[in-house]
Amino acid sequence: SQKIEQNSEALNIQEGKTATLTCNYTNYSPAYLQWYRQDPGRGPVFLLLIRENEKEKRKERLKVTFDTTLKQSLFHITASQPADSATYLCALGGNSGYALNFGKGTSLLVTP
């Protein structure tokens, strides 16, 4: 069955460092992958989308890579700030009506 795995343990890093979050998938051949940010008690917010023919995508301090051979996406936040503390979800195209299949998310805590 299709499976999406994200780091289950929270990631704690110091302000100014680069945070790297991992999303691995199995039994999937996604045409694209999306990353969302979710703050406690709120709905996810779209951050970036990367397509299968793209190796890397950047948006301000964010960078996403997509390796379809390794079946993995890496999400980087450079020069991290305490305001970046949140849960980050990766999502792949699902089988139904272009709904998304989400990973469980990785919690990021950036300390001053």
Place this chain on the structure above:
Amino acid sequence: DGGITQSPKYLFRKEGQNVTLSCEQNLNHDAMYWYRQDPGQGLRLIYYSQIVNDFQKGDIAEGYSVSREKKESFPLTVTSAQKNPTAFYLCASKKKRDRAYNEQFFGPGTRLTVL
């Protein structure tokens, strides 16, 4: 402001009761979705609708029902048949139903607790 609204923010239900969660969007989006999120879990798809008067079951539709009588509205009813309804419910919409790459816009969520 354009966006998705969900109400209520918190909802308490007694066992055996049906409750309806509201989801409204003024983004003129075609597709709408309902997800359920449990602590430490990813979002799971309950129902989705790609066009008015049409909707499809997602991965965990048992015990839930929906309607899509208007483009902007997609209410979710949690019936008494849903054995474990306590969860955080998220509604989302997408601009074009046939464009896989479109991002999804999420509402603020409704937290349902069964007493």
